[in-house]
Amino acid sequence: MTGGGDAPGLNAVIRGTVIRLEREKKGYTAIGLVDGWAGLRDNVTVPLDPHKVDSILHEGGTILGTSRTNLYKKPEDVAAAVQVYKKLELDALVAIGGDDTLEIAHYLHRDHGINTIGVPKTIDNDVMGTDFTFGFWSSVEQATRAIDDLRVTTMSHHRVMVIECMGRHAGWITAYTGLASEADYIAVPEKPVHINEIAKEVQHHRSLGKLHSIVVVAEGASISGIDVRPHVVKTKEGWALSQKVERDSFGNAVMRPGEVAEAVASELEALTGFETRAIALGHLQRGGSPCAYDRILGTRFGIAAAEAIIEKKFGHMVLLRGLNVETESMRGMIRETQAEKKRYKLLPDSFLKLAEVFYG
Numbered sequence: 396m397t398g399g400g401d402a403p404g405l406n407a408v409i410r411g412t413v414i415r416l417e418r419e420k421k422g423y424t425a426i427g428l429v430d431g432w433a434g435l436r437d438n439v440t441v442p443l444d445p446h447k448v449d450s451i452l453h454e455g456g457t458i459l460g461t462s463r464t465n466l467y468k469k470p471e472d473v474a475a476a477v478q479v480y481k482k483l484e485l486d487a488l489v490a491i492g493g494d495d496t497l498e499i500a501h502y503l504h505r506d507h508g509i510n511t512i513g514v515p516k517t518i519d520n521d522v523m524g525t526d527f528t529f530g531f532w533s534s535v536e537q538a539t540r541a542i543d544d545l546r547v548t549t550m551s552h553h554r555v556m557v558i559e560c561m562g563r564h565a566g567w568i569t570a571y572t573g574l575a576s577e578a579d580y581i582a583v584p585e586k587p588v589h590i591n592e593i594a595k596e597v598q599h600h601r602s603l604g605k606l607h608s609i610v611v612v613a614e615g616a617s618i619s620g621i622d623v624r625p626h627v628v629k630t631k632e633g634w635a636l637s638q639k640v641e642r643d644s645f646g647n648a649v650m651r652p653g654e655v656a657e658a659v660a661s662e663l664e665a666l667t668g669f670e671t672r673a674i675a676l677g678h679l680q681r682g683g684s685p686c687a688y689d690r691i692l693g694t695r696f697g698i699a700a701a702e703a704i705i706e707k708k709f710g711h712m713v714l715l716r717g718l719n720v721e722t723e724s725m726r727g728m729i730r731e732t733q734a735e736k737k738r739y740k741l742l743p744d745s746f747l748k749l750a751e752v753f754y755g
Contacts, residue, residue, distance in 0.1 A: 396427065396428035396431055396432065396434055396435065396459060396488065396489070396490055396491065397409075397431060397457040397459050397460075397461045397491045397492060397516075398431035398432055398461055398462065398463070398464065398490065398491070398492035398493075398495070398496035398499075399431070399461060399463055399492040399493045399495055399496050399516070399517070400461070400463075400493070400517070400518070400681060401455075401456045401457055401461055401681055402516050402517060402518050402528075402529065402530025402533075402534075402681060403455045403456075403518075403529070403530050403533035403534070403681070403682075403683060403684065403685030403686070403689050404516070404529030404530050404533065404685040404689035404690065404692065404693035405456065405457040405459075405461075405491060405516065405529075405530075405693065406448070406451040406452060406454050406455075406456070406457060406458055406685075406693075407451075407452050407529065407685060407689065407690050407691075407692075407693025407694045407696075407697060408489075408491050408514055408516075408529070408693045408694070408696050408697040408700070409427070409443070409448055409451070409457070409458065409459065409491075409697065410448040410449070410451055410452055410694065410697060411693065411694040411695070411696065411697020411698045411700075411701070412425065412489055412697040412698070412700050412701045413425045413443050413444065413445060413447075413448045413697075413701075414445050414448065414449070415697065415698045415701035415702065416701045416704065416705075417444070417445045419701075419705055421705070423486070423704070425443040425444070426440045426441065426442055426443055426483070427440060427441045427442075427443045427458070427459040428440055428459065428488075429441060429459055429460050430459070430460040430461060430462040430464070431460070431461050431462040431463075431464050431492070431496065432462070432464040432465070432466050432476065432496070432499055433462045433464040434459075434460075435466075435476045435479055435480065435488070436464070436466060436472050436475045436476045436479065437475075437479075438479040438482070438483070440483070441459070452685075452690055452694070453684050453685070453690070454684065455533075455681075455682060455683050455684050455685060461492075463495070465495070465499070466499055466503075467499060467502060467733060473503075473506075473507075476503070477503070477507045477509065480503075480509055485510075486510065486704065487510040487511070487512060487704045487709060488500070488503075488509060488510065488511050488512070489511075489512045489514060489700045489701075489704070490511055490512070490513050490514065491514040491516050492513075492514075492515075492516050492517075493515070493516055493517040493519075493522060493528075494517075494521075494522055494523075494729070494737060494739075496513075496516075497513045497515065497522070497712060497725060497729055498729050498730065498733070500512075500513045500712075500725065501513070501710070501725040501726070501729040504709060504710040504725070505710070505726075510704075510707075510709040510710075511709060511710060511725075512700045512703045512704060512708070512709065512711060512712065512713070513711070513712030513713070513725055513729075514696050514697070514700050514712065514713055515528050515696075515712060515713070515714060516528055516529060516530055517530060517531070518530040518531055518533070518534035518561065518568065518680060518681060519531070519561060519562055519563070519564075519565055519567060519568060520565070520567040520568070520740070521562075521564060521565035521567065521739040521740045521741070522740060523728050523738055523739070523740050524712070524714045524723065524728040524740075525714035525715045525716075525740075526714075526715045526716060526717065527692065527715050529685070529689040529692040529693040529696060530681075530685070530689060531567065531568070531689075532686050532688045532689055533683065533684075533685045533686045533688075533689045534561070534568055534680040534681065535568060535571045535572050535575065536686050537676075537679060537680050537682065537683055538558075538560055538568060538572040538576075538676050538679075538680050539572050539575045539576050541558075541676055541679060542558055542572065542576040542578075542609060542611070543576065545558065545609075545674065546576075546607070546609060549607045549608075549609065549672075550606070550607045552607075552670065553606040553607055553669075553670070554607060554608075554669070554670045554671060554672055555597055555607070555608040555609075555610060555660070555663055555664070555667070555669050555670070555671040555672070556607070556608070556609055556610070556671075556672050556673075556674070557610045557611075557612060557656045557659045557660040557663065557671060557672070557673040557674075558609065558610070558611050558612070558656065558673075558674055558675075558676060559611075559612050559613070559614055559653060559655055559656035559673070559674070559675040559676065559677075560572055560611060560612070560613055560614070560676055560680065561613075561614055561676070561677070561680050562583070562584065562613035562614055562615055563584070563614060563615040564584055564615055564737075564739045564741070565583075565584060565585065565739050565740065565741050565742060566581075566582075566583025566584050566585055566586075566613045566615075566616070566741075566742050567742060568613070568680065569581060569582070569583050569611055569612065569613040569616070570583055570742055570746060570747070570750055572611060573609075573611035573750065574749070574750055574753075576609060576611065577609065577753075578609045578610065578611040578753075579596060579597060579600050579605075579608040579609055579610060579753075580592075580593045580596045580597065580608075580610045580611070581610075581611050581612075581750050582610070582611070582612040582613065582616040582617075582618055582659075583613050583616055583742060583747070584613055584615040584616055584617055584741075585741050585742050585747065586617070586747055587617040587618075587619065588616075588617070588618055588619070589618070589619050589620045590618055590619070590620035590621050590659065590662045590663070590666070591620060591666070593610060593618075593659065593663060594662075594663055594666040594667050597610070597663065597667055597669065598667055601667075601669070608669070610659065610663070612655055612656060612659055613655075614654075614655055614675075615655075616655055618655070618658075618659060620662065621658040621659055621661075621662045622658050622661070622662070653673060653674070653675035653677075656673035656674065656675050657673045659673065660672060660673035661673075692715065695715075695720045696713050696715075696720065699713040699720045699721075699722060700713055702722075703722050708722050710724060710725055710726065711723060711724050711725060712724075712725050712728070
């Protein structure tokens, strides 16, 4: 099953798992749960076989559909899911998703003995334990191509263009895209900045004769000095998400695309006098076909998940360490209760210093 936001490479995982299991002499039969955990709760399945999945490697999204269904919001949903798992006489369940999806997989194994295998997925690349998640590099490629196209009109009109990338808690997409796009400034959640710092950098580039600027910001960037947004409040540590903000079933803030970019653009124009425009790349970053790297990583993850089933390594997740795909217990990498504060894999300071070679 695939849960949470879609990501390029999901079909690669499905394909790798199904084909590897089919080649095992024990004769495994694979089925897909439709729309994530909702499919397990409601017993909505589709048959999967090598012929059906053989030609989906290049396709974006997921052939199984997805949803942000939190079974643990209602005890009856958990009970229904456990009952369906038993009714289907499943040997194991491969849960492909981000931290929310992996949490449910961990809880079902811990609380009800369901044989789960986790596969980490997120374009944000912020899942703990793995060096990279599939979908991240495809997202960076999509965003970089978009900025390359935007630069043409930005140069023609001598404007400042503020581009907003996804990333509530971690700035991986923003930092990598900004560096690949020759951005004049990069603002990420990991490093609080004041809008005056961004304005100063834009003015500095103009003083050197550059007639346009590209500023890349994360949707969760910590930027003070801009108009306070409805979902942001000031705390002793800086700016934080308000408790009144709209949240999904897992407690994640529902971000409004473009809000940060628009606020930054408005203040930059006021501070510098340069014509400034804003654009949020939004779900464009999830679209398109997976890049070659994500097709291969997704395939490796899928095969590793199948082999974890064969070796009965349940309650484990596959992950990338260096060049190796490994399998480790989800316990210790996944929070034990939904009341605990989430842990995210953040950008290392070394990468932030690398980016600052070109600004600051």
